Amino acid sequence: MLRTRFSSAHHFTLAIFGCQYHADTPSTDKLELIEKFDNLIKDASVPVERLEQNNIPSRVWMAYWTSPQSFKSWWESDSTKSFWGSLPDDAGFWRESICLPATRSMHESTGKDRVGFGHSGELTPLTEKTGYWGAYRSRMTPDFEGDTFSSPSNTWQPAKSMTDKIRAGRVQITKFPNNLCIVIEGQDYSAMNEKEREYWNENFDSLTKEWVTNVVKAGMEKGMVSARACHAFAGEKSLGATNGTTTNGTPNGGIFPGLDYIRQAQILYWTDLSKMEHMGRWDKGHVKLRRNFMSAYGPGGVMQGGDILLWVDLGTIKGDEIDAEYVGCYEGTGFLAFDKSAMFASRSVTAAELPPIFDKPVACQPIEW
Structure with missing residues (x-):
């Protein structure tokens, strides 16, 4: 078994992108958009997991950047900005960009090569804190004494159900709960x-x-x-x-x-x-x-x-470490299912700006193990 030792000098970024087909298979126009975006991801020269969603016909990309700042450089490049900004109001594209520190992240794998968060740090043998209930938690570093990584609320409003109705336009989720x-x-x-x-x-x-x-x-x-x-x-x-x-x-x-x-x-x-x-x-x-x-x-x-x-x-994600945007997606997609909940907030935008976590490195002090 292998685990990842992440950098303590800065967060790393997992960016998940999706494109809903809005049909059993993508149209010619949708295929053209998918190909253009796939080429942009290739140009970033970062590890990418290319997927399709099982129950909602969609293409999904999971890409791994070494830092939020390197992601921002790619995201705000002329080619990426031009593509994303020109998406039609019913495009079906979405993104969820997550920045994680070494203190609240873990990866383990049975393989010998990098996969998942294994792309985001140094691979090392997993020889302790494994094989028992609670092992994942024991690898985390609390932010303060008594920190249990708990949700700020025990009562969440029900999620809106996914429907085949498309919400036209761009919606950015601007507020998330901690943890x-x-x-x-x-x-x-x-x-x-x-x-x-x-x-x-x-x-x-x-x-x-x-x-x-x-x-x-x-x-x-x-x-x-x-x-x-x-x-x-x-x-x-x-x-x-x-x-x-x-x-x-x-x-x-x-x-x-x-x-x-x-x-x-x-x-x-x-x-x-x-x-x-x-x-x-x-x-x-x-x-x-x-x-x-x-x-x-x-x-x-x-x-x-x-x-x-x-x-x-x-x-474990703090509320200021995640950003999400949905462009012409089905109602109930991802965090759109909670955009009217008190724990979340959203706004319609013409162009979404990345939150401050992407601006400069933030160091942390993970436990040694």
Whole structure:
């Protein structure tokens, strides 16, 4: 297992972009916009995860900048500014830009190469603060004595449901609550040999799909603010394929779509870290999945040294460390679902400006471990 040691001199930036097709497949005009934006991302020369959303036909990009300032330089370049500023009012494009410090971020991976937040720091072996409930929390550095990374409120207004109505124009979310918790879970099964793949399909495929389904459908009552289940763009779809029948005798009719792809990622926002922890401990399928995985892939396990790639990124976000904008998107997309809530605020804009966190580096002092 590997973890990331992030710089304490400045934050790093995760920028998530999306383009909704507003149809089952993108139109010619939409494809042209997607290609133009993809070329802009390529010009940035940063690591990018290219995805499609499973249940809402959309292209998704997750890109990793070493600092908010390097992101700002690209974002405010003439070419990027011209493209984004010229998007039509029904474009379906959105962005969520998150700046995270070393004190409130973590990454772990079973692989040998960089993935996710592993692009944002130095990879080092994960040898401690692992294998027990609460391990993720123990890697965080509180901002003050008694800091529990908690949401400022225990009562959130219900999210507006996603609809097929498009909100025309540009909306920027200008206020966020403290301590939103972003979690990205990723799976890549491409390197597994036949023996490992058969073992996974027999012992973990159904449990994994059940867990992902429960998470993305959790809703506000379990602290889920926003959930996107995605798969690699133009990815292969064959792992554990069930065609809607059964796996290990378990019906698959209620399983979330798109979970047979070889490479997947779930982008999750929780009200705070505690809600993520609670669901992980409460969900019986996840408890079983975690226990069996540690037994099979841990020391002495039958799959020890296996080639499956799993990763987890986690960050606790202060309200001034995130920026979001939606241009002609479905009502209820992302944080638009909360733009009338007292904990959020929004405004219609002709051109959105980045918040101050992108202007200059902010140092921090993470715990040493």
